[in-house]
Amino acid sequence: MYLQLQKFYLENRLEMIYGNHDMVYRNQDIVKKNFSEYFDIKEAKKLPLMPNLKFHEGIVLENSETKQEIFLTHGHQADFMNYVGWKFNRFFVRILWKPLQIWGIKDPTSPAKNYLELLKVERKIKKWISDNGNKITIVGHTHRPHFPKPLKNELNFFNDGSCVHPRSITGIEIEDGKIALIKWFIDTKDDGILQIVKEYVENPENISDYKSIDL
Structure with a gap:
Protein backbone atom coordinates (compact mmCIF):
# COMPACT_ATOMS: atom_id res chain seq x y z
CA MET A 1 0.00 0.00 0.00
CA PHE A 55 0.70 15.61 7.65
CA HIS A 56 -1.82 18.43 8.02
CA GLU A 57 -4.72 19.13 10.36
CA GLY A 58 -6.76 20.45 7.47
CA ILE A 59 -6.45 21.33 3.79
CA VAL A 60 -8.25 23.91 1.66
CA LEU A 61 -8.73 23.06 -2.01
CA GLU A 62 -9.33 25.94 -4.41
CA ASN A 63 -10.79 25.71 -7.89
CA SER A 64 -8.24 27.42 -10.12
CA GLU A 65 -11.00 28.87 -12.33
CA THR A 66 -13.90 29.72 -10.01
CA LYS A 67 -11.82 30.22 -6.82
CA GLN A 68 -14.45 28.18 -4.94
CA GLU A 69 -13.00 26.60 -1.79
CA ILE A 70 -13.46 23.16 -0.25
CA PHE A 71 -12.29 22.55 3.30
CA LEU A 72 -11.02 19.06 4.18
CA THR A 73 -10.33 17.86 7.71
CA HIS A 74 -10.68 14.70 9.74
CA GLY A 75 -13.59 15.90 11.86
CA HIS A 76 -12.28 14.79 15.25
CA GLN A 77 -11.66 18.44 16.10
CA ALA A 78 -15.33 18.64 17.10
CA ASP A 79 -14.90 15.74 19.52
CA PHE A 80 -13.33 16.80 22.84
CA MET A 81 -12.15 13.35 23.97
CA ASN A 82 -10.65 12.52 20.57
CA TYR A 83 -9.04 15.93 20.09
CA VAL A 84 -8.02 17.49 23.39
CA GLY A 85 -7.97 14.25 25.36
CA TRP A 86 -6.69 11.99 22.59
CA LYS A 87 -3.80 10.51 24.63
CA PHE A 88 -6.12 9.63 27.52
CA ASN A 89 -8.70 8.26 25.10
CA ARG A 90 -6.16 6.19 23.17
CA PHE A 91 -4.93 4.60 26.40
CA PHE A 92 -8.42 3.55 27.46
CA VAL A 93 -9.32 2.25 24.00
CA ARG A 94 -6.26 0.00 23.99
CA ILE A 95 -6.36 -1.11 27.62
CA LEU A 96 -10.03 -1.05 28.59
CA TRP A 97 -12.54 -0.84 25.74
CA LYS A 98 -10.85 -3.22 23.31
CA PRO A 99 -11.10 -6.23 25.67
CA LEU A 100 -14.65 -5.26 26.70
CA GLN A 101 -15.78 -5.27 23.06
CA ILE A 102 -15.41 -9.05 23.14
CA TRP A 103 -18.38 -9.04 25.51
CA GLY A 104 -20.37 -6.64 23.35
CA ILE A 105 -19.66 -3.51 25.42
CA LYS A 106 -19.09 -0.59 23.07
CA ASP A 107 -16.74 2.32 23.61
CA PRO A 108 -19.01 5.19 24.78
CA THR A 109 -16.50 7.82 23.63
CA SER A 110 -16.47 6.65 20.00
CA PRO A 111 -18.80 8.45 17.57
CA ALA A 112 -18.59 5.40 15.30
CA LYS A 113 -20.06 3.18 18.03
CA ASN A 114 -22.15 5.56 20.09
CA TYR A 115 -25.09 7.14 18.24
CA LEU A 116 -25.60 9.98 20.71
CA GLU A 117 -21.91 10.86 20.53
CA LEU A 118 -22.12 10.76 16.73
CA LEU A 119 -25.02 13.24 16.69
CA LYS A 120 -23.24 15.56 19.11
CA VAL A 121 -20.08 15.66 16.99
CA GLU A 122 -21.98 16.21 13.76
CA ARG A 123 -24.02 19.04 15.32
CA LYS A 124 -20.79 20.84 16.27
CA ILE A 125 -19.38 20.44 12.77
CA LYS A 126 -22.60 21.70 11.18
CA LYS A 127 -22.64 24.72 13.49
CA TRP A 128 -19.08 25.55 12.44
CA ILE A 129 -20.08 25.32 8.77
CA SER A 130 -23.08 27.55 9.38
CA ASP A 131 -20.95 30.09 11.27
CA ASN A 132 -18.41 30.17 8.45
CA GLY A 133 -20.55 31.08 5.47
CA ASN A 134 -21.71 27.54 4.72
CA LYS A 135 -18.24 26.64 3.45
CA ILE A 136 -18.15 23.33 1.59
CA THR A 137 -16.66 20.98 4.19
CA ILE A 138 -15.65 17.33 3.92
CA VAL A 139 -14.97 15.33 7.09
CA GLY A 140 -14.96 11.76 8.35
CA HIS A 141 -14.58 10.63 11.98
CA THR A 142 -18.23 9.69 12.61
CA HIS A 143 -18.05 7.04 9.86
CA ARG A 144 -21.52 8.02 8.59
CA PRO A 145 -21.62 9.01 4.90
CA HIS A 146 -23.45 12.23 4.15
CA PHE A 147 -23.97 13.95 0.82
CA PRO A 148 -26.12 17.12 0.63
CA LYS A 149 -27.98 18.03 -2.53
CA PRO A 150 -27.24 21.46 -4.01
CA LEU A 151 -29.86 24.18 -4.23
CA LYS A 152 -31.99 22.55 -1.52
CA ASN A 153 -31.21 24.90 1.36
CA GLU A 154 -28.93 22.32 3.01
CA LEU A 155 -25.67 22.82 4.81
CA ASN A 156 -22.67 21.98 2.64
CA PHE A 157 -21.66 19.17 5.01
CA PHE A 158 -20.06 16.13 3.39
CA ASN A 159 -18.93 13.01 5.23
CA ASP A 160 -16.80 10.55 3.30
CA GLY A 161 -17.97 7.64 5.46
CA SER A 162 -15.83 4.74 6.52
CA CYS A 163 -12.98 2.53 5.35
CA VAL A 164 -13.52 -0.21 7.92
CA HIS A 165 -16.26 -2.24 6.27
CA PRO A 166 -15.30 -5.89 5.67
CA ARG A 167 -15.79 -5.71 1.89
CA SER A 168 -15.98 -2.04 0.95
CA ILE A 169 -14.98 1.56 1.62
CA THR A 170 -16.83 4.79 0.91
CA GLY A 171 -15.33 8.08 -0.09
CA ILE A 172 -15.81 11.47 -1.71
CA GLU A 173 -14.62 11.78 -5.29
CA ILE A 174 -13.90 15.15 -6.91
CA GLU A 175 -13.32 15.15 -10.65
CA ASP A 176 -13.87 17.60 -13.52
CA GLY A 177 -15.70 20.11 -11.33
CA LYS A 178 -18.08 17.51 -9.94
CA ILE A 179 -18.36 15.87 -6.52
CA ALA A 180 -19.81 12.42 -5.77
CA LEU A 181 -20.14 9.87 -2.98
CA ILE A 182 -18.65 6.59 -4.11
CA LYS A 183 -18.15 3.08 -2.83
CA TRP A 184 -15.32 0.72 -3.70
CA PHE A 185 -16.12 -2.92 -3.05
CA ILE A 186 -14.93 -6.45 -3.79
CA ASP A 187 -16.96 -8.34 -6.37
CA THR A 188 -16.52 -11.38 -8.56
CA LYS A 189 -16.52 -11.67 -12.33
CA ASP A 190 -18.55 -14.34 -14.10
CA ASP A 191 -15.50 -16.61 -14.04
CA GLY A 192 -15.15 -16.22 -10.25
CA ILE A 193 -12.10 -13.93 -10.33
CA LEU A 194 -12.18 -11.19 -7.70
CA GLN A 195 -12.23 -7.58 -8.82
CA ILE A 196 -12.50 -4.11 -7.28
CA VAL A 197 -15.58 -2.21 -8.44
CA LYS A 198 -16.53 1.46 -8.06
CA GLU A 199 -20.17 2.35 -7.57
CA TYR A 200 -21.86 5.71 -7.15
CA VAL A 201 -23.78 5.96 -3.89
CA GLU A 202 -24.69 9.56 -4.78
CA ASN A 203 -24.32 10.65 -8.40
CA PRO A 204 -21.92 13.48 -9.32
CA GLU A 205 -23.12 17.03 -8.70
CA ASN A 206 -21.58 20.27 -9.98
CA ILE A 207 -19.52 21.77 -7.17
CA SER A 208 -20.39 25.25 -8.46
CA ASP A 209 -24.05 24.57 -7.53
CA TYR A 210 -23.16 24.50 -3.82
CA LYS A 211 -23.62 28.09 -2.76
CA SER A 212 -23.44 29.92 0.55
CA ILE A 213 -26.90 30.24 2.06
CA ASP A 214 -28.53 32.06 4.95
CA LEU A 215 -29.86 29.63 7.56
Missing part, protein backbone atom coordinates in the same frame (compact mmCIF):
# COMPACT_ATOMS: atom_id res chain seq x y z
CA TYR A 2 2.78 2.45 0.89
CA LEU A 3 4.45 1.93 -2.48
CA GLN A 4 1.14 2.86 -4.10
CA LEU A 5 1.04 6.02 -2.00
CA GLN A 6 4.63 6.68 -3.04
CA LYS A 7 3.53 6.94 -6.67
CA PHE A 8 1.20 9.83 -5.76
CA TYR A 9 3.92 11.36 -3.59
CA LEU A 10 6.47 11.34 -6.43
CA GLU A 11 3.91 13.08 -8.67
CA ASN A 12 3.31 15.71 -5.96
CA ARG A 13 -0.30 14.54 -5.68
CA LEU A 14 -0.37 13.21 -2.11
CA GLU A 15 -1.70 15.23 0.83
CA MET A 16 -2.06 13.58 4.25
CA ILE A 17 -4.44 14.64 7.03
CA TYR A 18 -4.02 13.29 10.55
CA GLY A 19 -6.92 12.31 12.80
CA ASN A 20 -7.49 10.99 16.29
CA HIS A 21 -5.88 7.62 15.49
CA ASP A 22 -2.63 9.13 14.24
CA MET A 23 -2.26 12.42 16.09
CA VAL A 24 1.40 11.51 16.64
CA TYR A 25 2.02 12.61 13.05
CA ARG A 26 1.75 16.21 14.17
CA ASN A 27 5.37 15.56 15.14
CA GLN A 28 7.50 15.81 12.02
CA ASP A 29 10.25 13.71 13.60
CA ILE A 30 7.83 10.77 13.94
CA VAL A 31 6.67 11.25 10.34
CA LYS A 32 10.27 11.20 9.17
CA LYS A 33 11.04 8.07 11.20
CA ASN A 34 8.10 6.13 9.74
CA PHE A 35 7.90 7.38 6.16
CA SER A 36 11.31 8.57 5.00
CA GLU A 37 12.62 5.16 3.97
CA TYR A 38 11.87 1.44 3.83
CA PHE A 39 13.83 -1.79 3.60
CA ASP A 40 13.65 -3.37 0.15
CA ILE A 41 13.92 -7.15 0.47
CA LYS A 42 15.01 -7.71 -3.14
CA GLU A 43 17.83 -5.19 -3.00
CA ALA A 44 18.58 -5.91 0.68
CA LYS A 45 18.95 -2.24 1.55
CA LYS A 46 17.01 0.80 2.63
CA LEU A 47 15.48 2.94 -0.10
CA PRO A 48 13.74 6.34 0.02
CA LEU A 49 9.99 6.14 0.53
CA MET A 50 8.45 9.59 1.12
CA PRO A 51 11.29 11.54 2.78
CA ASN A 52 9.63 14.97 2.94
CA LEU A 53 6.06 13.87 3.63
CA LYS A 54 3.97 16.17 5.84
Whole structure:
Protein backbone atom coordinates (compact mmCIF):
# COMPACT_ATOMS: atom_id res chain seq x y z
CA MET A 1 0.00 0.00 0.00
CA TYR A 2 2.78 2.45 0.89
CA LEU A 3 4.45 1.93 -2.48
CA GLN A 4 1.14 2.86 -4.10
CA LEU A 5 1.04 6.02 -2.00
CA GLN A 6 4.63 6.68 -3.04
CA LYS A 7 3.53 6.94 -6.67
CA PHE A 8 1.20 9.83 -5.76
CA TYR A 9 3.92 11.36 -3.59
CA LEU A 10 6.47 11.34 -6.43
CA GLU A 11 3.91 13.08 -8.67
CA ASN A 12 3.31 15.71 -5.96
CA ARG A 13 -0.30 14.54 -5.68
CA LEU A 14 -0.37 13.21 -2.11
CA GLU A 15 -1.70 15.23 0.83
CA MET A 16 -2.06 13.58 4.25
CA ILE A 17 -4.44 14.64 7.03
CA TYR A 18 -4.02 13.29 10.55
CA GLY A 19 -6.92 12.31 12.80
CA ASN A 20 -7.49 10.99 16.29
CA HIS A 21 -5.88 7.62 15.49
CA ASP A 22 -2.63 9.13 14.24
CA MET A 23 -2.26 12.42 16.09
CA VAL A 24 1.40 11.51 16.64
CA TYR A 25 2.02 12.61 13.05
CA ARG A 26 1.75 16.21 14.17
CA ASN A 27 5.37 15.56 15.14
CA GLN A 28 7.50 15.81 12.02
CA ASP A 29 10.25 13.71 13.60
CA ILE A 30 7.83 10.77 13.94
CA VAL A 31 6.67 11.25 10.34
CA LYS A 32 10.27 11.20 9.17
CA LYS A 33 11.04 8.07 11.20
CA ASN A 34 8.10 6.13 9.74
CA PHE A 35 7.90 7.38 6.16
CA SER A 36 11.31 8.57 5.00
CA GLU A 37 12.62 5.16 3.97
CA TYR A 38 11.87 1.44 3.83
CA PHE A 39 13.83 -1.79 3.60
CA ASP A 40 13.65 -3.37 0.15
CA ILE A 41 13.92 -7.15 0.47
CA LYS A 42 15.01 -7.71 -3.14
CA GLU A 43 17.83 -5.19 -3.00
CA ALA A 44 18.58 -5.91 0.68
CA LYS A 45 18.95 -2.24 1.55
CA LYS A 46 17.01 0.80 2.63
CA LEU A 47 15.48 2.94 -0.10
CA PRO A 48 13.74 6.34 0.02
CA LEU A 49 9.99 6.14 0.53
CA MET A 50 8.45 9.59 1.12
CA PRO A 51 11.29 11.54 2.78
CA ASN A 52 9.63 14.97 2.94
CA LEU A 53 6.06 13.87 3.63
CA LYS A 54 3.97 16.17 5.84
CA PHE A 55 0.70 15.61 7.65
CA HIS A 56 -1.82 18.43 8.02
CA GLU A 57 -4.72 19.13 10.36
CA GLY A 58 -6.76 20.45 7.47
CA ILE A 59 -6.45 21.33 3.79
CA VAL A 60 -8.25 23.91 1.66
CA LEU A 61 -8.73 23.06 -2.01
CA GLU A 62 -9.33 25.94 -4.41
CA ASN A 63 -10.79 25.71 -7.89
CA SER A 64 -8.24 27.42 -10.12
CA GLU A 65 -11.00 28.87 -12.33
CA THR A 66 -13.90 29.72 -10.01
CA LYS A 67 -11.82 30.22 -6.82
CA GLN A 68 -14.45 28.18 -4.94
CA GLU A 69 -13.00 26.60 -1.79
CA ILE A 70 -13.46 23.16 -0.25
CA PHE A 71 -12.29 22.55 3.30
CA LEU A 72 -11.02 19.06 4.18
CA THR A 73 -10.33 17.86 7.71
CA HIS A 74 -10.68 14.70 9.74
CA GLY A 75 -13.59 15.90 11.86
CA HIS A 76 -12.28 14.79 15.25
CA GLN A 77 -11.66 18.44 16.10
CA ALA A 78 -15.33 18.64 17.10
CA ASP A 79 -14.90 15.74 19.52
CA PHE A 80 -13.33 16.80 22.84
CA MET A 81 -12.15 13.35 23.97
CA ASN A 82 -10.65 12.52 20.57
CA TYR A 83 -9.04 15.93 20.09
CA VAL A 84 -8.02 17.49 23.39
CA GLY A 85 -7.97 14.25 25.36
CA TRP A 86 -6.69 11.99 22.59
CA LYS A 87 -3.80 10.51 24.63
CA PHE A 88 -6.12 9.63 27.52
CA ASN A 89 -8.70 8.26 25.10
CA ARG A 90 -6.16 6.19 23.17
CA PHE A 91 -4.93 4.60 26.40
CA PHE A 92 -8.42 3.55 27.46
CA VAL A 93 -9.32 2.25 24.00
CA ARG A 94 -6.26 0.00 23.99
CA ILE A 95 -6.36 -1.11 27.62
CA LEU A 96 -10.03 -1.05 28.59
CA TRP A 97 -12.54 -0.84 25.74
CA LYS A 98 -10.85 -3.22 23.31
CA PRO A 99 -11.10 -6.23 25.67
CA LEU A 100 -14.65 -5.26 26.70
CA GLN A 101 -15.78 -5.27 23.06
CA ILE A 102 -15.41 -9.05 23.14
CA TRP A 103 -18.38 -9.04 25.51
CA GLY A 104 -20.37 -6.64 23.35
CA ILE A 105 -19.66 -3.51 25.42
CA LYS A 106 -19.09 -0.59 23.07
CA ASP A 107 -16.74 2.32 23.61
CA PRO A 108 -19.01 5.19 24.78
CA THR A 109 -16.50 7.82 23.63
CA SER A 110 -16.47 6.65 20.00
CA PRO A 111 -18.80 8.45 17.57
CA ALA A 112 -18.59 5.40 15.30
CA LYS A 113 -20.06 3.18 18.03
CA ASN A 114 -22.15 5.56 20.09
CA TYR A 115 -25.09 7.14 18.24
CA LEU A 116 -25.60 9.98 20.71
CA GLU A 117 -21.91 10.86 20.53
CA LEU A 118 -22.12 10.76 16.73
CA LEU A 119 -25.02 13.24 16.69
CA LYS A 120 -23.24 15.56 19.11
CA VAL A 121 -20.08 15.66 16.99
CA GLU A 122 -21.98 16.21 13.76
CA ARG A 123 -24.02 19.04 15.32
CA LYS A 124 -20.79 20.84 16.27
CA ILE A 125 -19.38 20.44 12.77
CA LYS A 126 -22.60 21.70 11.18
CA LYS A 127 -22.64 24.72 13.49
CA TRP A 128 -19.08 25.55 12.44
CA ILE A 129 -20.08 25.32 8.77
CA SER A 130 -23.08 27.55 9.38
CA ASP A 131 -20.95 30.09 11.27
CA ASN A 132 -18.41 30.17 8.45
CA GLY A 133 -20.55 31.08 5.47
CA ASN A 134 -21.71 27.54 4.72
CA LYS A 135 -18.24 26.64 3.45
CA ILE A 136 -18.15 23.33 1.59
CA THR A 137 -16.66 20.98 4.19
CA ILE A 138 -15.65 17.33 3.92
CA VAL A 139 -14.97 15.33 7.09
CA GLY A 140 -14.96 11.76 8.35
CA HIS A 141 -14.58 10.63 11.98
CA THR A 142 -18.23 9.69 12.61
CA HIS A 143 -18.05 7.04 9.86
CA ARG A 144 -21.52 8.02 8.59
CA PRO A 145 -21.62 9.01 4.90
CA HIS A 146 -23.45 12.23 4.15
CA PHE A 147 -23.97 13.95 0.82
CA PRO A 148 -26.12 17.12 0.63
CA LYS A 149 -27.98 18.03 -2.53
CA PRO A 150 -27.24 21.46 -4.01
CA LEU A 151 -29.86 24.18 -4.23
CA LYS A 152 -31.99 22.55 -1.52
CA ASN A 153 -31.21 24.90 1.36
CA GLU A 154 -28.93 22.32 3.01
CA LEU A 155 -25.67 22.82 4.81
CA ASN A 156 -22.67 21.98 2.64
CA PHE A 157 -21.66 19.17 5.01
CA PHE A 158 -20.06 16.13 3.39
CA ASN A 159 -18.93 13.01 5.23
CA ASP A 160 -16.80 10.55 3.30
CA GLY A 161 -17.97 7.64 5.46
CA SER A 162 -15.83 4.74 6.52
CA CYS A 163 -12.98 2.53 5.35
CA VAL A 164 -13.52 -0.21 7.92
CA HIS A 165 -16.26 -2.24 6.27
CA PRO A 166 -15.30 -5.89 5.67
CA ARG A 167 -15.79 -5.71 1.89
CA SER A 168 -15.98 -2.04 0.95
CA ILE A 169 -14.98 1.56 1.62
CA THR A 170 -16.83 4.79 0.91
CA GLY A 171 -15.33 8.08 -0.09
CA ILE A 172 -15.81 11.47 -1.71
CA GLU A 173 -14.62 11.78 -5.29
CA ILE A 174 -13.90 15.15 -6.91
CA GLU A 175 -13.32 15.15 -10.65
CA ASP A 176 -13.87 17.60 -13.52
CA GLY A 177 -15.70 20.11 -11.33
CA LYS A 178 -18.08 17.51 -9.94
CA ILE A 179 -18.36 15.87 -6.52
CA ALA A 180 -19.81 12.42 -5.77
CA LEU A 181 -20.14 9.87 -2.98
CA ILE A 182 -18.65 6.59 -4.11
CA LYS A 183 -18.15 3.08 -2.83
CA TRP A 184 -15.32 0.72 -3.70
CA PHE A 185 -16.12 -2.92 -3.05
CA ILE A 186 -14.93 -6.45 -3.79
CA ASP A 187 -16.96 -8.34 -6.37
CA THR A 188 -16.52 -11.38 -8.56
CA LYS A 189 -16.52 -11.67 -12.33
CA ASP A 190 -18.55 -14.34 -14.10
CA ASP A 191 -15.50 -16.61 -14.04
CA GLY A 192 -15.15 -16.22 -10.25
CA ILE A 193 -12.10 -13.93 -10.33
CA LEU A 194 -12.18 -11.19 -7.70
CA GLN A 195 -12.23 -7.58 -8.82
CA ILE A 196 -12.50 -4.11 -7.28
CA VAL A 197 -15.58 -2.21 -8.44
CA LYS A 198 -16.53 1.46 -8.06
CA GLU A 199 -20.17 2.35 -7.57
CA TYR A 200 -21.86 5.71 -7.15
CA VAL A 201 -23.78 5.96 -3.89
CA GLU A 202 -24.69 9.56 -4.78
CA ASN A 203 -24.32 10.65 -8.40
CA PRO A 204 -21.92 13.48 -9.32
CA GLU A 205 -23.12 17.03 -8.70
CA ASN A 206 -21.58 20.27 -9.98
CA ILE A 207 -19.52 21.77 -7.17
CA SER A 208 -20.39 25.25 -8.46
CA ASP A 209 -24.05 24.57 -7.53
CA TYR A 210 -23.16 24.50 -3.82
CA LYS A 211 -23.62 28.09 -2.76
CA SER A 212 -23.44 29.92 0.55
CA ILE A 213 -26.90 30.24 2.06
CA ASP A 214 -28.53 32.06 4.95
CA LEU A 215 -29.86 29.63 7.56
